[in-house]
Amino acid sequence: MTSTEFFQQLINGLSLGAFYALIALGYTMVYGVLRFINFAHGDVFMIGAFCGYYLSPRLLPHFTGGLTPLGPVAVLILTMLICALLGVTIEKLAYRPLRQRPKLTVLITAIGVSLFLEYGGQFVFGADPKSFPELMPDRAIAGTGALTITTTQLAAFIVTICLLVALTFIVKRTRLGMAMRALSNNPTAAALMGVNIDVVISFTFALGSALAGAGGILYALSYPSIDPLMGLLPGIKAFVAAVLGGIGNIPGAAVGGIILGVVETFVGGSAFSTYRDAIAFSLLIVILLFRPAGIFGRAHSEKV
Amino acid sequence: MKYRHIKKWILLAAIILSGIVSRFSGGINSYYLQIIIFIGINITLAVGLNLINGYTGQFSLGHAGFMAIGAYVAAYLSTEHSAGLFRALGGPNFFSITLLFISVLIAGGLAAAAAGLIVGVPSLRLKGDYLAIVTLGFGEIIRVVIQNTDAVGGPRGYSGIANYTTLFWTYSVAAITIYVVVSLIDSTYGRGFLTVRDDEVASEAVGISTTRYKVTAFVLGAFFAGVAGGLYAHSTTYINPSGFDFQRSIEIVVMVILGGMGSTAGVAFAAILLTLLLEYLRFVSGYQWLPEIIRRIAANRVIIYSLVLIALMLLRPQGLFGRLPRRGIPIGGATKRAKLPAHSA
Numbered sequence: 043m044t045s046t047e048f049f050q051q052l053i054n055g056l057s058l059g060a061f062y063a064l065i066a067l068g069y070t071m072v073y074g075v076l077r078f079i080n081f082a083h084g085d086v087f088m089i090g091a092f093c094g095y096y097l098s099p100r101l102l103p104h105f106t107g108g109l110t111p112l113g114p115v116a117v118l119i120l121t122m123l124i125c126a127l128l129g130v131t132i133e134k135l136a137y138r139p140l141r142q143r144p145k146l147t148v149l150i151t152a153i154g155v156s157l158f159l160e161y162g163g164q165f166v167f168g169a170d171p172k173s174f175p176e177l178m179p180d181r182a183i184a185g186t187g188a189l190t191i192t193t194t195q196l197a198a199f200i201v202t203i204c205l206l207v208a209l210t211f212i213v214k215r216t217r218l219g220m221a222m223r224a225l226s227n228n229p230t231a232a233a234l235m236g237v238n239i240d241v242v243i244s245f246t247f248a249l250g251s252a253l254a255g256a257g258g259i260l261y262a263l264s265y266p267s268i269d270p271l272m273g274l275l276p277g278i279k280a281f282v283a284a285v286l287g288g289i290g291n292i293p294g295a296a297v298g299g300i301i302l303g304v305v306e307t308f309v310g311g312s313a314f315s316t317y318r319d320a321i322a323f324s325l326l327i328v329i330l331l332f333r334p335a336g337i338f339g340r341a342h343s344e345k346v
Numbered sequence: 347m348k349y350r351h352i353k354k355w356i357l358l359a360a361i362i363l364s365g366i367v368s369r370f371s372g373g374i375n376s377y378y379l380q381i382i383i384f385i386g387i388n389i390t391l392a393v394g395l396n397l398i399n400g401y402t403g404q405f406s407l408g409h410a411g412f413m414a415i416g417a418y419v420a421a422y423l424s425t426e427h428s429a430g431l432f433r434a435l436g437g438p439n440f441f442s443i444t445l446l447f448i449s450v451l452i453a454g455g456l457a458a459a460a461a462g463l464i465v466g467v468p469s470l471r472l473k474g475d476y477l478a479i480v481t482l483g484f485g486e487i488i489r490v491v492i493q494n495t496d497a498v499g500g501p502r503g504y505s506g507i508a509n510y511t512t513l514f515w516t517y518s519v520a521a522i523t524i525y526v527v528v529s530l531i532d533s534t535y536g537r538g539f540l541t542v543r544d545d546e547v548a549s550e551a552v553g554i555s556t557t558r559y560k561v562t563a564f565v566l567g568a569f570f571a572g573v574a575g576g577l578y579a580h581s582t583t584y585i586n587p588s589g590f591d592f593q594r595s596i597e598i599v600v601m602v603i604l605g606g607m608g609s610t611a612g613v614a615f616a617a618i619l620l621t622l623l624l625e626y627l628r629f630v631s632g633y634q635w636l637p638e639i640i641r642r643i644a645a646n647r648v649i650i651y652s653l654v655l656i657a658l659m660l661l662r663p664q665g666l667f668g669r670l671p672r673r674g675i676p677i678g679g680a681t682k683r684a685k686l687p688a689h690s691a
Contacts, residue, residue, distance in 0.1 A: 078475060079475040079478075079479065136656060136660075139660055140659065140660070143659075143663065144663075145474050145475065146403075146405060146474060147659050147663045148659075149405065149474065149475050149478060150599075150603060150655055150658075150659050151655065151656055151659040151660070153407075153596070153599075153655065154651075154652045154653070154654075154655030154656040154659065155652070155656065156652075157596065157648050157649075157651060157652035157655070158649065158652035158653065158656065160648070161646055161648040161649045161652065162649055162652075164646065165642060165643070165646055165649060274592070278479070278482070278483070281479060282479075282483075285476075316490075316493070316494050317490060317491075317494065319486065319490055320486065320487045320490040320491070322483075323480075323483030323484070323486055323487050324483075324487065326479065326480065326483055327468055327480055327483065327484075330468060330472055330476060330480060331468050334472070334476075
């Protein structure tokens, strides 16, 4: 592999990693406050892509002339709002009534919700893949020498970084963010200190789902064929990314996503390309065996 | 007569009965026969998974992967390596085919059990949702590996498998599976599975090796899934990797949950019910007098699984025949307490 090829693969891997990071953040935040894996998260990502598909033709014509660049931004923001609403609804209807039940019950419900979104999506949108509209001209950016960086890749990077900065701000600097961290630390104590548990959990689902929705749009820009089952594999891989970084740890999820994206792209470019989809799972098994708390996670022992 | 002898007689009676029914099954419509065979295979799969998910309290989402290993190993052996056996025993006659079929089914089961051992060992360090994802991952890895194995057709699937599966084989295997699981759980040794499910720390404290029980459950469950896979391959005569995907695993999990985790009779009943229901839905989706929306929902079986799962968890988490655990779900008055996340306790 020449150095140009190497850097090209690195760029492709980073842009794939950006999507995984966006989805992984939702897994990690929900795990942080509720200690369970929201299986349906990957499907919220799928709904995000479909929101983009249906919103674009209705919204973009309103942005003409100097306002044209704002069109995709409007689609992105509206999609994030819809997905946030979806996330809150799922939590309210399916997970909240089960909050004190055994974890397995909640896990099975989450699998049920995931299947419902996937196959309900197939029912509503149709099972055939749809081609995602071009929100902006997709071309290579000049002046990068032998390397190719496309405008969509650049947009994905910029949006991901902006969202990460915004998320860090919310979690570290706002009252709700502080309440989230308190809840994650010790729910009983947080409730006693006057934190409204229900509001904070809803807010966490809203944040995570909005990020997944944004991830859905960005993913669809790069891989413009979308179908109702598209969320399954990226969803599970993003979960692997969250575990890789240490589940419950926000910067960990971002780093885990990037690492997974890069590793997968390099394997995809090698002689083992057909094993690409098995990589994430093998990585997961290896991490769970040797460092179950992830790269940034802290191991804690079980109290009896 | 003691209870455990009764079980043996019931097993023997079930095997003889399935043999007799099988002998006269020639007159049964081949479509119905196929469904009856699928029911038997699903009973084997669900009862085997129930040992892992129900009795031992582990959550495996990769049962279709074990089934795939059993199906491919059995199909490969019976298709490519039967010539020598037939030559030695004077051609494909009743005796040589029986011997061949039993050995390939067992070989498929053993291969799946070996995979179960590989999955079971990392599962020792994992619990609940992590284990679910890892087993799901293993199931997918198995599928990807089969897709990349040219000797068994890769993504094109493997065809030309002999049709050896009869009612007799299917229901004998189902009866043996039920017998083994029930006897195991009823035995002194088998009570260990239940203690592992109920409280791991307490089990360790009284000297029960949770590790050994979990691995045993995985290996046994996988073995039965492998045998069921072998039966399936020799019944459909064509297998393909995408037939053993996540959806298939979920199907078996739904049977276990619907029947009630930890209730063998319930799980077997759910396997029968669900297989029949899903076949019936095929007809419903063809009834022209029904509104189109109902026909389309009937055609999409996974929507129904998902609704069954969600409704069961909200209304009857113990399934149709399961019993509630003594702790965990507060009875009465629980709604008045603040609904804190589960990890607050």
